[in-house]
Amino acid sequence: MNKPRTLFDKIWDRHVIARVDDEVLLYVDRCIIHEGSNHAFETLRRARVSVRRPKQIFAFADHYVPTDPARRAQGLDGIADKAVRGMVELLQRNTREHGIALFGLGHERQGILHVAGPELGLCLPGIVLTGSDSHTSTHGAFGCLAFGIGASEAAHVLAMQALWQRRPANLRITIDGPLGFGVTAKDVIMAVIARIGVGGAIGHVIEYAGETIRRLSMTERMTVCNMSIEAGGRAGMIAPDETTCTYLAGRQYAPDAAAQEPALAAWRELASDADAAFEKEVSLDARAIQPMVSWGTNPEQALPISGAVPDPAREPSAERRAEVAKVLAYMGLTPGTPLQEIRIDRVFIGSCTNGRIEDLRQAAAVAKRGRAVVPSWVVPGSASVKREAEAEGLDRVFEAAGFEWREPGCSLCAAMNGDELRPGERCASTSNRNFPGRQGPGGRTHLLSPPMAAAAALQGRLVDVRRLGSGS
Amino acid sequence: MEPFTTLRAIAAPLDEINVDTNQLCPSRFNKLPYGEAYARVLLHDRRFNADGSEKPDFILNQEPFRRARILIAGRNFGIGSSRESAVFALRAFGIRAVIAPSIGDILTNNCFRNGLLPIVLPPEQTERLMRQVLQQPGAVLTVDLPAASIIGPDGALYRFEIKALRKRRLEKGLDEIAVSLEYRQAFDAFEEAYKREVPWV
Numbered sequence: 001m002n003k004p005r006t007l008f009d010k011i012w013d014r015h016v017i018a019r020v021d022d023e024v025l026l027y028v029d030r031c032i033i034h035e036g037s038n039h040a041f042e043t044l045r046r047a048r049v050s051v052r053r054p055k056q057i058f059a060f061a062d063h064y065v066p067t068d069p070a071r072r073a074q075g076l077d078g079i080a081d082k083a084v085r086g087m088v089e090l091l092q093r094n095t096r097e098h099g100i101a102l103f104g105l106g107h108e109r110q111g112i113l114h115v116a117g118p119e120l121g122l123c124l125p126g127i128v129l130t131g132s133d134s135h136t137s138t139h140g141a142f143g144c145l146a147f148g149i150g151a152s153e154a155a156h157v158l159a160m161q162a163l164w165q166r167r168p169a170n171l172r173i174t175i176d177g178p179l180g181f182g183v184t185a186k187d188v189i190m191a192v193i194a195r196i197g198v199g200g201a202i203g204h205v206i207e208y209a210g211e212t213i214r215r216l217s218m219t220e221r222m223t224v225c226n227m228s229i230e231a232g233g234r235a236g237m238i239a240p241d242e243t244t245c246t247y248l249a250g251r252q253y254a255p256d257a258a259a260q261e262p263a264l265a266a267w268r269e270l271a272s273d274a275d276a277a278f279e280k281e282v283s284l285d286a287r288a289i290q291p292m293v294s295w296g297t298n299p300e301q302a303l304p305i306s307g308a309v310p311d312p313a314r315e316p317s318a319e320r321r322a323e324v325a326k327v328l329a330y331m332g333l334t335p336g337t338p339l340q341e342i343r344i345d346r347v348f349i350g351s352c353t354n355g356r357i358e359d360l361r362q363a364a365a366v367a368k369r370g371r372a373v374v375p376s377w378v379v380p381g382s383a384s385v386k387r388e389a390e391a392e393g394l395d396r397v398f399e400a401a402g403f404e405w406r407e408p409g410c411s412l413c414a415a416m417n418g419d420e421l422r423p424g425e426r427c428a429s430t431s432n433r434n435f436p437g438r439q440g441p442g443g444r445t446h447l448l449s450p451p452m453a454a455a456a457a458l459q460g461r462l463v464d465v466r467r468l469g470s471g472s
Numbered sequence: 473m474e475p476f477t478t479l480r481a482i483a484a485p486l487d488e489i490n491v492d493t494n495q496l497c498p499s500r501f502n503k504l505p506y507g508e509a510y511a512r513v514l515l516h517d518r519r520f521n522a523d524g525s526e527k528p529d530f531i532l533n534q535e536p537f538r539r540a541r542i543l544i545a546g547r548n549f550g551i552g553s554s555r556e557s558a559v560f561a562l563r564a565f566g567i568r569a570v571i572a573p574s575i576g577d578i579l580t581n582n583c584f585r586n587g588l589l590p591i592v593l594p595p596e597q598t599e600r601l602m603r604q605v606l607q608q609p610g611a612v613l614t615v616d617l618p619a620a621s622i623i624g625p626d627g628a629l630y631r632f633e634i635k636a637l638r639k640r641r642l643e644k645g646l647d648e649i650a651v652s653l654e655y656r657q658a659f660d661a662f663e664e665a666y667k668r669e670v671p672w673v
């Protein structure tokens with residue numbers, strides 16, 4: 001009998017081209033890139049090599065595009081900052097020169113690579129997908145091995161359609177039980193990170209399993225896998241099932257009708273064998289998960305909304321006391337303050353974590369119960385999400401509630417396109433990172449779910465969406 | 473790429489945990505092409521005030537640490553975004569080796585691809601080195617890559633782990649793409665069989 005294998009093992013083994021010592025040359029089925037990948041093309045040029053499989057590379061303009069509707073309407077001319085415009089232009093030139101498909105400014109399929117990519121059917125079960133962005137882990141929701149790479153690794157993939165890698169270990173996170181009212185996939189992954197820590201999955205690929213995960217939609221699974229990297233994971237993945245196949249059916253880069261049968265048969269074989277060994281196992285009870293909000297400057301520093309800002313004096317070690325005190329100073333928070341009393345200056349709903357149609361529907365359902373009292377942005381994750389939301393009238397719901405409806409892109413998640421917080425500004429954000437300066441120098445970020453963000457907009461403070469009275 | 477053999481240099485203590493890549497290189501500098509300009513970018517918002525003047529308190533703005541080529545940091549060094557510019561910044565500043573109890577996966581890969589040696593030592597050992605260089609500013613460490621060891625300012629010997637292939641590439645300064653192109657035939661054979669089996673990708 002063959003040794004039982006995990007989902008990850010099966011994909012890894014099938015993609016090994018060569019082995020040297022403990023590294024393997026791993027075949028890459030598809031690679032997604034964005035404006036930041038321009039460094040990789042530069043390396044390629046210096047090495048005088050061309051792109052080996054341009055048809056397996058897909059480019060998106062997302063990090064540097066303006067999301068302000070008036071400026072967006074002017075195309076490239078709408079980008080005032082010359083360096084920023086240069087990044088978008090350079091991606092156009094590089095992709096044209098090498099024959100790579102570009103979903104760029106003005107394209108009807110443009111969007112954040114981790115939102116628009118899945119819509120195109122780029123991530124298929126069983127493949128290896130790399131992306132020049134750490135949140136490439138998102139695509140693991142489809143049962144592929146998807147991970148982020150740096151610019152020289154991206155150059156290597158462009159040149160070889162393969163990558164030298166060391167085999168990571170397997171970590172299974174099993175979540176069982178029903179999710180409570182008002183608890184979303186974002187709260188699930190934030191609870192996981194709060195539990196295992198930002199270094200909890202370093203060197204591992206996470207497989208999310210259990211009944212709670214099985215019941216999640218593709219959008220929700222993507223939210224979970226998206227933040228695997230915030231726990232240090234090399235990748236996050238979920239075994240493909242009916243939900244996966246239904247989502248992929250008919251998408252541009254998914255198997256066509258003729259290939260459906262054999263593809264589905266192969267995908268069914270991918271799930272981890274019943275007795276496969278995981279180096280590490282963690283399990284969580286979904287019933288215990290509450291709406292979460294981060295209070296600190298990394299994603300593990302998060303608590304249920306019913307909690308209070310921690311007191312450094314209560315920390316177990318001198319190192320921890322100093323760390324928490326420093327974090328609170330940056331965040332401008334006082335120990336013991338109930339999280340629900342924290343006033344916010346702005347709200348951001350969007351990003352590759354929570355910029356999909358279901359996220360916007362959930363946020364809109366809350367938004368329509370009141371009026372935003374602080375500047376609140378809704379930034380769809382892709383042009384398709386935007387069209388779909390507008391067809392459903394979500395844009396009008398948001399605008400009627402005083403939210404700003406913007407154009408698709410990364411926007412305030414990474415503050416690369418000029419959308420940024422002012423120093424000291426406090427933002428309730430559906431994105432994935434709250435590191436110091438992530439949303440602009442000196443900016444303060446509280447991570448939370450789309451309904452929680454919408455609720456915060458209505459009250460001008462962090463609030464438990466479950467306790468938002470009707471009409472308040 | 474510049475080969476790496478033995479490095480005798482001043483080590484700077486960055487006595488903090490979770491120094492993520494966005495601190496190493498704030499997002500807005502990702503646009504810069506690779507080059508000397510990155511020297512100023514390293515930990516920019518920690519080193520400089522809004523008006524561009526230096527923050528004299530910050531360790532890397534102080535003598536002799538301005539000349540450090542080795543960085544000692546707390547756990548979870550270089551976690552976060554995959555931006556390679558974080559490594560460009562370390563390199564341009566002059567850093568060739570980083571020592572920490574744990575280092576982010578992507579940053580580790582990026583270090584090796586840019587001639588920078590990331591070294592993971594157990595927390596007690598990192599702390600001891602950190603203390604020593606704090607107490608004796610300008611203390612010199614020796615990083616001996618062929619022997620996979622470090623000699624502390626007090627002559628103590630520390631061994632670290634490094635995989636053979638990575639070590640060879642770093643010692644010889646081999647360009648990874650050039651090495652990989654030798655695997656073309658293996659690649660073609662693999663791909664042909666793979667595409668027959670998985671024609672839908």
Ligand code: SF4
Binds near residue numbers: 114133
């Ligand atoms: S939305 Fe944020 S995390 Fe996602 S790809 Fe864009 S910048 Fe990265």
